[in-house]
Amino acid sequence: MKTETLRARLLEVQLDLVNHRERSVIVLLTGHAVTHKGRLVNELNHWLENRHTEVHALGPSSEERERPYWWRFWRRIPDRGRIGIFIHGWYGDALFARAERRLSPGAFRDRLAEIRAFEAELAAEGVVLLKLWMDIGRHEQRRHLEALQQDPVRAWQLSDTDWQRHLQHAAIGALGSEMREATAADHAPWRRLDFRDRPAQLRRVGALLHETLVAPPAPPRAMPEAVPDEALAAPSIRHADPRVPAPMKKASYAARLVDAQGRLAINAREVARRRIPVVLAFEGLDAAGKGGGIHRVTEALDARQYRVHRIAAPSDEELALPWAWRFWRRLPADGRIAIFDRSWYGRVLVERVEGLAPEAAWRRAFAEIREFERQLLAHGAVLGKLFLAISQEEQLRRFEARAATPHKRHKLTDEDWRNRERWGDYATAIDEMFARTQAPGAEWALIACDDKRQARLAVLEEVNRRLELRLASPP
Amino acid sequence: MKTETLRARLLEVQLDLVNHRERSVIVLLTGHAVTHKGRLVNELNHWLENRHTEVHALGPSSEERERPYWWRFWRRIPDRGRIGIFIHGWYGDALFARAERRLSPGAFRDRLAEIRAFEAELAAEGVVLLKLWMDIGRHEQRRHLEALQQDPVRAWQLSDTDWQRHLQHAAIGALGSEMREATAADHAPWRRLDFRDRPAQLRRVGALLHETLVAPPAPPRAMPEAVPDEALAAPSIRHADPRVPAPMKKASYAARLVDAQGRLAINAREVARRRIPVVLAFEGLDAAGKGGGIHRVTEALDARQYRVHRIAAPSDEELALPWAWRFWRRLPADGRIAIFDRSWYGRVLVERVEGLAPEAAWRRAFAEIREFERQLLAHGAVLGKLFLAISQEEQLRRFEARAATPHKRHKLTDEDWRNRERWGDYATAIDEMFARTQAPGAEWALIACDDKRQARLAVLEEVNRRLELRLASPP
Numbered sequence: 024m025k026t027e028t029l030r031a032r033l034l035e036v037q038l039d040l041v042n043h044r045e046r047s048v049i050v051l052l053t054g055h056a057v058t059h060k061g062r063l064v065n066e067l068n069h070w071l072e073n074r075h076t077e078v079h080a081l082g083p084s085s086e087e088r089e090r091p092y093w094w095r096f097w098r099r100i101p102d103r104g105r106i107g108i109f110i111h112g113w114y115g116d117a118l119f120a121r122a123e124r125r126l127s128p129g130a131f132r133d134r135l136a137e138i139r140a141f142e143a144e145l146a147a148e149g150v151v152l153l154k155l156w157m158d159i160g161r162h163e164q165r166r167h168l169e170a171l172q173q174d175p176v177r178a179w180q181l182s183d184t185d186w187q188r189h190l191q192h193a194a195i196g197a198l199g200s201e202m203r204e205a206t207a208a209d210h211a212p213w214r215r216l217d218f219r220d221r222p223a224q225l226r227r228v229g230a231l232l233h234e235t236l237v238a239p240p241a242p243p244r245a246m247p248e249a250v251p252d253e254a255l256a257a258p259s260i261r262h263a264d265p266r267v268p269a270p271m272k273k274a275s276y277a278a279r280l281v282d283a284q285g286r287l288a289i290n291a292r293e294v295a296r297r298r299i300p301v302v303l304a305f306e307g308l309d310a311a312g313k314g315g316g317i318h319r320v321t322e323a324l325d326a327r328q329y330r331v332h333r334i335a336a337p338s339d340e341e342l343a344l345p346w347a348w349r350f351w352r353r354l355p356a357d358g359r360i361a362i363f364d365r366s367w368y369g370r371v372l373v374e375r376v377e378g379l380a381p382e383a384a385w386r387r388a389f390a391e392i393r394e395f396e397r398q399l400l401a402h403g404a405v406l407g408k409l410f411l412a413i414s415q416e417e418q419l420r421r422f423e424a425r426a427a428t429p430h431k432r433h434k435l436t437d438e439d440w441r442n443r444e445r446w447g448d449y450a451t452a453i454d455e456m457f458a459r460t461q462a463p464g465a466e467w468a469l470i471a472c473d474d475k476r477q478a479r480l481a482v483l484e485e486v487n488r489r490l491e492l493r494l495a496s497p498p
Numbered sequence: 499m500k501t502e503t504l505r506a507r508l509l510e511v512q513l514d515l516v517n518h519r520e521r522s523v524i525v526l527l528t529g530h531a532v533t534h535k536g537r538l539v540n541e542l543n544h545w546l547e548n549r550h551t552e553v554h555a556l557g558p559s560s561e562e563r564e565r566p567y568w569w570r571f572w573r574r575i576p577d578r579g580r581i582g583i584f585i586h587g588w589y590g591d592a593l594f595a596r597a598e599r600r601l602s603p604g605a606f607r608d609r610l611a612e613i614r615a616f617e618a619e620l621a622a623e624g625v626v627l628l629k630l631w632m633d634i635g636r637h638e639q640r641r642h643l644e645a646l647q648q649d650p651v652r653a654w655q656l657s658d659t660d661w662q663r664h665l666q667h668a669a670i671g672a673l674g675s676e677m678r679e680a681t682a683a684d685h686a687p688w689r690r691l692d693f694r695d696r697p698a699q700l701r702r703v704g705a706l707l708h709e710t711l712v713a714p715p716a717p718p719r720a721m722p723e724a725v726p727d728e729a730l731a732a733p734s735i736r737h738a739d740p741r742v743p744a745p746m747k748k749a750s751y752a753a754r755l756v757d758a759q760g761r762l763a764i765n766a767r768e769v770a771r772r773r774i775p776v777v778l779a780f781e782g783l784d785a786a787g788k789g790g791g792i793h794r795v796t797e798a799l800d801a802r803q804y805r806v807h808r809i810a811a812p813s814d815e816e817l818a819l820p821w822a823w824r825f826w827r828r829l830p831a832d833g834r835i836a837i838f839d840r841s842w843y844g845r846v847l848v849e850r851v852e853g854l855a856p857e858a859a860w861r862r863a864f865a866e867i868r869e870f871e872r873q874l875l876a877h878g879a880v881l882g883k884l885f886l887a888i889s890q891e892e893q894l895r896r897f898e899a900r901a902a903t904p905h906k907r908h909k910l911t912d913e914d915w916r917n918r919e920r921w922g923d924y925a926t927a928i929d930e931m932f933a934r935t936q937a938p939g940a941e942w943a944l945i946a947c948d949d950k951r952q953a954r955l956a957v958l959e960e961v962n963r964r965l966e967l968r969l970a971s972p973p
Contacts, residue, residue, distance in 0.1 A: 031905075038908070061800065068801040073793070074808040074839055078801040085560040110802070318548070325536065326543040326553040327585070333549040339814045364549055430506075433513070 026226055030070055033229050036236040037106065041075050044104040044343070046149045046240070050232060053114040054157030055195060056188035057167050057181075058218050063157075064108055066225045067232075077101060080110035089356040090300075091402035093141065097351040102343040103149065113138055114154075114202065121198055122191045131198075135205040140394045146210035146241070147387055148345035153235045154211060155228065156199060159218035161192040167218075209241040249389035249459045257461035258410070258469035260453045265412045265471035276476040283483035284323035290490040291324050291360065298358040299493060300404045303486065304366035307411030308449075309439045310421040311472045316411060316482040317362055323483075329360035334369060346370065346384075347395060354399070367392055368408075371456045376448045389459040396465040407489045408460075409468050409482060410453070415446060417473045501701055505545055508704050511711040512581065516550050519579040519818070521624045521715070525707060528589040529632030530670060531663035532642050532656075533693050538632075539583050541700045542707075552576060555585035564831040565775075566877035568616065572826040577818040578624065588613055589629075589677065596673055597666045606673075610680040615869045621685035621716070622862055623820035628710050629686060630703065631674060634693035636667040642693075684716040724864035726933035733885070733944035735928045740887045740946035751951040758958035759798035765965040766799050766835065773833040774968060775879045778961065779841035782886030783924075784914045785896040786947045791886060791957040792837055798958075804835035809844060821845065821859075822870060829874070842867055843883075846931045851923045864934040871940040882964045883935075884943050884957060885928070890921060892948045 024032075040046060050067070052060045061080075068076055079099050087095040093113075101107035111118075117134040120126040126134070142152055159167070168189055171181050188195060203213045214231055216224050251257065294301055303320070307313045321329060332353045341349040347367065355361040370388040374380035380388075399406055413421070422443070425435040442449065457467050468485040472478035499507075515521060525542070527535045536555075543551055554574050562570040568588075576582035586593075592609040595601040601609070617627055634642070643664055646656050663670060678688045689706055691699050726732065769776055778795070782788045796804060807828045816824040822842065830836040845863040849855035855863075874881055888896070897918070900910040917924065932942050943960040947953035 035905070061802065065799075065801045069793075069797055073796055073801075074789075074806045076801075077805055080802045108801070314549075318544075321548055322544055324540075326540045326548075326551075326583070327536065327555045330552055331549045430510070 024230070029226065029229050029233065033070060033233045033236075034072060036233060037071055037075065040106070040236065041072070041104045044102075046151050047101040047103050048106040048151045048153070048232075048236070049101065049109060049112075049145070050106065050153045050155070050228075051109045051112040051114065052155045052157060053111045053118065054155075054199060054216075055159045055164060055192065055218075056185045057164055057171065058157035058159050058216075059221065060110055060157055063216075063224055063228065064110060067228055068108065070225070070229055071106060075104065076106045076108060078108045078110070079112070086356065089298075090354050091398050091404065093137070093398055094351055094354055096141070097348060100145070100150065100344055100348060102340075104343075113141065118195065118198055118202060119188070122188075122194045132205070135202060137394070137398070138206050139208070140390070142206065142208065142211040144347065144387075144391050144394075145345060146208075147384070148347075149240075150345065151235055151240070152211040153232060154206075154213045155231075156203060156213055156215045157218070158215050161189075163218060164189050164192060247390065248386065249393050251458040252461060255461045255463070255466070257454075257457040258467055259457060260410075260412055260469065261450050263412055263469055263471065265414045265417070265473045267471065267474040267477060270474045271476040271480075273476075276480070279480055280319070280483075283480055283487065284319070286487050287320065287323040287483060287490075290487060290494065291328060293494055294360070294405070294490060295325075295328055295358045297494070300355045300357050300399075300402070301360040301407070301490070302355065302363070302399055302404055303360065303407040303409070304363045304368065305409050305411065306366060306368050306372065307409075307470075307472070308413055308418060309442055310418050310425070310434075311411035311413045312475055312478055313364060313411055315475065316409070316470075316472075316479055317364055319479045319483060320362065320486055324360065328358075329362060330355070331362045331364055334363060334365040347391060350395070357403075367395065368456060368460075371460075372449070372452055375452050376445060389456075392460055393462055393465075396460070396462065400464045405489050405493045406465050407468070407486055408465065409470055409485055410457075411470050411472045411478065411482075413472045415443075418443065499705070504701065504704050504708065508545060508708045508711075509547060511708060512547055512550065515581070515711065516547070516579045519577075521626050522576040522578050523581040523626045523628070523707075523711065524576065524584060524587075524620070525581065525628045525630070525703075526584045526587040526589065527630045527632060528586045528593065529630075529674060529691075530634045530639060530667065530693075531660045532639055532646065533632035533634050533691075534696065535585055535632055538691075538699055538703065539585060542703055543583065545700070545704055546581060550579060551581045551583060553583045553585070554587070561831065564773075565829050566873050566879065568612070568873055569826055569829055571616070572823060575620070575625065575819055575823060577815075579818075588616065593670065593673055593677060594663070597663075597669045607680075610677060612869070612873070613681050614683070615865070617681065617683065617686040619822065619862075619866050619869075620820060621683075622859070623822075624715075625820065626710055626715070627686040628707060629678075629681075629688045630706075631678060631688055631690045632693070633690050636664075638693060639664050639667060722865065723861065724868050724934045727936060730936045730938070730941070732929075732932040732936040733942055734932060735885075735887055735944065736925050738887055738944055738946065740889045740892070740948045742946065742949040742952060745949045746951040746955075748951075751955070754955055755794070755958075758955060758962065759794070761962050762795065762798040762958060762965075765962060765969065766803060768969055769835070769880070769965060770800075770803055770833045772969070775830045775832050775874075775877070776835040776882070776965070777830065777838070777874055777879055778835065778882040778884070779838045779843065780884050780886065781841060781843050781847065782884075782945075782947070783888055783893060784917055785893050785900070785909075786886035786888045787950055787953055788839060788886055790950065791884070791945075791947075791954055792839055794954045794958055795837065795961055799835065803833075804837060805830070806837045806839055809838060809840040822866060825870070832878075842870065843931060843935075846935075847924070847927055850927050851920055864931075867935055868937055868940075871935070871937065875939045880964050880968045881940050882943070882961055883940065884945055884960055885932075886945050886947045886953065886957075888947045890918075893918065 040048065052064065054060075064078055068078060083095055096113050099107065117126065117131055117138070121131040146152060168181065168185060172178055207213050216227060220227065305313045305317055317331060321331065337349055350367045353361055353363070370380055371385050371392070375385040396406055422435055422439060425431045457469070461467055470478055470481045470485065515523065527539065529535075539553055543553060558570055571588050574582065592601065592606060592613070596603075596606040621627060643656065643660060647653055682688050691702065695702065780788045780792055792806060796806065812824055825842045828836055828838070845855055846860050846867070850860040871881055897910055897914060900906045932944070936942055945953055945956045945960065
């Protein structure tokens with residue numbers, strides 16, 4: 024194919040991409056130093072319609088450092104219809120940190136596993152990935168470095184890092200192989216570009232990108248399904264009994280509430296001081312009292328420290344990105360508390376039961392959620408997952424009370440009655456969710472809510488327990 | 499009104515706010531130190547449904563410091579339906595910097611003028627403002643500071659800053675008066691809260707907020723209309739002649755293009771080195787060649803340095819915020835280049851001519867735009883505003899050529915033909931835009947585009963000129 028023809032065809036498929044807004048594309052370049060990555064990116068970007076491309080090659084900002092590692096990449100995922108070009112992307116850190124021995128072999132392999140999970144999730148959500156490894160021989164790299172150093176016009180492009188990476192040429196080469204092998208997939212293939220073929224590189228990349236875009240989407244390599252951990256007992260809503268033998272007396276409740284909120288205030292202040300981020304996910308049956316529970320928690324907190332995120336239907340900007348993006352964007356900075364009023368579990372609850380997500384999507388969500396929560400914990404966050412349950416009798420009583428009280432009527436919708444009829448389906452979904460997403464540090468608390476007072480104290484107790492567990496561990 | 503009744507009514511109007519999603523609310527507290535601002539905010543926040551509130555009391559992040567001053571506030575404006583509570587907000591910096599003499603009296607007054615403009619713009623866009631000045635006598639402040647210092651449980655709340663502000667009590671009081679007088683408006687009233695009335699403060703704030711929310715929206719005090727600056731010659735599309743006596747030869751074009759792009763590459767690198775942000779706004783008649791012009795600019799740039807923002811219909815997240823938000827969110831960090839393919843001028847062009855914005859909205863936009871651009875320049879940005887014009891004959895030729903060329907047909911829409919019929923209306927809008935938004939450092943370049951080659955060179959020439967003007971000035 025002539026270069027001009029290739030270029031025209033590439034533009035054509037890009038326009039298709041823009042017009043359909045179904046998929047987005049990530050082209051990622053990494054590899055050896057002084058391989059003219061920047062120049063290649065520039066050339067490729069000129070071939071494309073650059074109103075629909077974006078190039079990322081950034082060090083982390085203070086906002087990024089204060090959030091789980093992957094936040095910095097999630098926030099840069101291109102919208103459907105757009106092409107994002109990443110220099111080093113999520114490979115550079117791992118590769119160079121390992122080459123410089125700032126990362127242990129085990130930590131390096133863990134990072135590769137994270138990368139696999141991240142890319143599998145992107146691919147499943149319609150992100151097309153093309154990864155390029157920029158290769159150069161050691162002698163050639165040295166010749167090239169020396170030439171650059173002597174070129175008065177371009178010597179400024181060189182840094183000490185380039186020389187350091189030259190000295191580590193063998194290590195980077197070996198680590199690169201290991202990395203590519205561990206992260207190659209049909210949905211995220213690696214291509215090697217040799218520096219000696221430089222004049223033909225742009226054509227090669229253009230052809231690869233064209234080929235990637237016209238090929239039918241590769242079936243994403245399914246993440247291994249999240250298997251329930253037999254050693255971890257998960258709660259079960261079918262076997263739980265949210266009824267209470269005796270309701271709690273008001274006076275006794277008031278005293279215990281003050282006590283629990285006082286403890287929470289102290290814990291929260293310590294969490295702020297030690298810059299520990301806290302993520303609380305509230306799920307529950309309709310009318311179980313999520314709002315009331317959250318309110319008792321926030322009453323004890325400084326309003327500057329927390330934010331409540333009510334998760335409802337996604338905005339159009341959220342729909343243009345993988346589903347998990349809207350939870351990533353709301354993660355708290357270190358020392359802050361994000362309270363989710365409904366959460367990322369919507370995918371395996373309402374979206375599953377109401378058929379809003381295809382089965383493949385909610386099935387893989389279990390593994391995606393486990394990985395998401397693991398990353399929060401790895402960043403040092405406290406994670407609380409609370410499920411508020413009530414018995415069917417109590418729910419009916421509350422619905423009827425709502426219907427009868429003018430200023431509460433807006434809280435009751437047709438949907439609530441519909442959900443109630445699907446009790447069995449919800450119970451199945453809830454119990455599978457418990458079993459498949461129960462993990463160390465990410466355990467579910469199933470809270471019996473038939474008695475509001477006991478429920479609210481139990482919510483506070485669970486939040487305090489989580490915070491104290493973390494605060495008791497060394498900083 | 500009993501406290502419980504007030505509380506219930508406040509919740510009721512908040513629910514109205516949430517359900518209508520027409521207005522948002524900002525409650526801002528500032529004033530003297532040790533007036534229990536934090537506690538009051540907490541109490542108020544508990545009175546409200548805090549799934550729809552957010553509290554802001556933050557120092558600037560590195561991302562914020564790298565952008566024009568007002569970016570940090572624009573990004574925190576609450577969505578329609580929500581209430582944002584700001585501690586100090588945009589008043590603290592000015593007040594304390596002036597008290598500590600880090601800000602000159604003139605700079606302080608300038609900041610107050612910026613605040614007036616900012617609040618008028620918010621109010622006109624449906625943001626309800628309530629500003630609270632927290633007062634305390636000097637002796638009482640001292641007593642309170644000493645008591646706090648001796649209280650083992652709360653002494654940690656005190657900082658050196660509190661003592662420093664105590665020493666500046668008189669200055670802060672006087673500056674506060676000046677500040678309130680300069681920024682009070684029906685749409686953004688100040689209320690004074692005296693520390694001695696503390697027990698009643700929450701009730702007072704609740705009542706004020708309730709009153710503010712049930713009152714009919716105050717007509718925003720119109721910003722003085724942006725008057726054309728007679729001393730600055732503005733271009734005129736009615737008097738321009740975009741035709742060319744002789745088209746430019748290809749060989750001569752090629753040489754000059756290489757030259758201009760080479761200069762641009764050098765200028766852009768220097769801009770990055772000196773961390774100067776660059777904002778380029780491209781406007782123009784249909785088929786005048788905006789895309790081609792932008793492309794010739796980006797060809798000379800490192801793809802890591804710039805981003806092209808194509809401004810089309812707003813997203814639903816953008817519609818939930820004042821119209822200028824979608825330009826603020828796209829401003830470049832220091833050293834980077836944002837290229838707007840259509841821009842904030844849409845409001846006084848297409849939105850005006852097609853009746854998409856009411857007359858009051860596009861009329862005030864002239865002043866809002868001037869203020870926006872002034873703030874960019876005050877941050878040290880380079881601003882380029884390019885308007886690409888073609889003659890009606892040439893436009894017709896290009897439309898017909900597009901219609902006849904299969905792979906260009908998608909570029910021609912019914913809207914293009916409709917716009918063409920409204921030539922006179924557009925010319926009026928364009929000339930008024932030129933006259934009212936011509937300002938020092940923010941001058942328009944009207945570029946004759948009947949000959950594509952000359953047009954592209956003129957675009958490059960204008961961008962280079964802008965950058966070189968800035969680079970020639972001392973850092």
